[in-house]
Amino acid sequence: DPNEAIREFAKEIDVSFITIEEVIGGGEFGDVCKGKFRIPAMNIEKDVAIKTLKPDGGDKARSDMLAEASIMGQFDDPNIVSLEGVVTRSNPIMIVTEYMRNGSLDKFLQQNDGMFTILQLIGMMRGVASGMVYLSHISFVHRDLAARNILVNENLVCKVSDFGLSRELEMDRSDYTTKGGKIPVRWTAPEAISYRKFTSASDVWSFGVVMWEILTYGERPYWNWSNQDVIKAVEEGFRLPPTMNYCPKILYQLMLDCWRVERSERPKFIEIVNRLDNLSRNPYLMEDGIALSAIDIDPDH
Numbered sequence: 001d002p003n004e005a006i007r008e009f010a011k012e013i014d015v016s017f018i019t020i021e022e023v024i025g026g027g028e029f030g031d032v033c034k035g036k037f038r039i040p041a042m043n044i045e046k047d048v049a050i051k052t053l054k055p056d057g058g059d060k061a062r063s064d065m066l067a068e069a070s071i072m073g074q075f076d077d078p079n080i081v082s083l084e085g086v087v088t089r090s091n092p093i094m095i096v097t098e099y100m101r102n103g104s105l106d107k108f109l110q111q112n113d114g115m116f117t118i119l120q121l122i123g124m125m126r127g128v129a130s131g132m133v134y135l136s137h138i139s140f141v142h143r144d145l146a147a148r149n150i151l152v153n154e155n156l157v158c159k160v161s162d163f164g165l166s167r168e169l170e171m172d173r174s175d176y177t178t179k180g181g182k183i184p185v186r187w188t189a190p191e192a193i194s195y196r197k198f199t200s201a202s203d204v205w206s207f208g209v210v211m212w213e214i215l216t217y218g219e220r221p222y223w224n225w226s227n228q229d230v231i232k233a234v235e236e237g238f239r240l241p242p243t244m245n246y247c248p249k250i251l252y253q254l255m256l257d258c259w260r261v262e263r264s265e266r267p268k269f270i271e272i273v274n275r276l277d278n279l280s281r282n283p284y285l286m287e288d289g290i291a292l293s294a295i296d297i298d299p300d301h
């Protein structure tokens with residue numbers, strides 16, 4: 001029962017402690033705003049993000065929002081967007097979280113094309129992977145890991161977000177098929193598309209696509225191909241190509257490992273974190289790169 005879960009996992013905030021300053025995003029069911037959360041006991045005020053549900057949002061939208069908050073309230077990791085609490089005893093109901101100043105990773109990269117060093121990009125990947133180590137460790141499968149669902153704070157720290165059951169319609173609907181529910185085809189492992197086998201290994205596949213999104217500064221995976229063409233191409237062994245004009249071979253191999261057909265052969269998130277840390281400590285390992293044309297690595301060997 002979402003009402004019971006919300007009481008167990010989310011602190012009720014008195015709306016008088018919340019000040020909404022500006023709308024920063026919006027979906028069909030409500031807005032995301034920037035605001036302040038005043039904590040009288042500590043005489044402090046902190047920047048927060050506030051998701052509101054339109055008063056006429058309906059019961060399902062309300063229970064979905066409460067479910068999202070109770071899911072977030074169960075997590076405690078530096079790379080998962082943290083919940084401050086909820087406002088449920090007045091309208092509109094609200095989810096209040098830490099404020100991620102740079103917004104969603106896909107838009108942030110698109111707005112800062114070419115601006116970061118490879119080590120900064122690896123740091124972003126590492127943050128996402130670290131959040132996913134935590135989620136996979138508690139056996140929570142995200143099912144929609146994508147740059148649009150990663151948020152970035154003022155220190156370039158990337159955190160996993162969007163635990164909404166109902167996908168926010170502000171996203172591009174074409175990212176999700178209608179066949180058998182809303183599956184983000186370009187980010188989803190073949191076994192999850194074919195027979196809905198969603199596991200942490202299918203989240204690893206999605207993470208490989210997030211790596212590609214980061215290295216391309218937010219390019220659309222598989223460009224303007226149709227969802228059906230993506231499914232067919234991947235089934236036939238096609239994989240997203242090396243990025244930039246000179247992609248470190250060792251990074252591209254990590255992406256290919258995330259996209260292995262046999263999910264048991266994909267790296268676990270802890271291995272991904274270790275491999276990214278190794279690259280950050282030994283940048284010379286990235287001197288051997290692939291020119292965009294020479295795609296000579298078989299994804300399964």
Ligand SMILES: NC(=O)c1cccc(Nc2nccc(Nc3c(Cl)ccc4c3OCO4)n2)c1
Pocket residue numbers: 024025026032049050051081095096097098099100101102103104151161162163
């Ligand atoms: N266009 C934008 O949404 C935006 C722009 C700039 C900064 C942020 N920042 C930002 N920071 C934290 C959270 C969110 N969005 C969000 C999510 Cl994803 C789920 C639940 C929830 C949220 O806020 C309160 O409750 N956003 C969001």
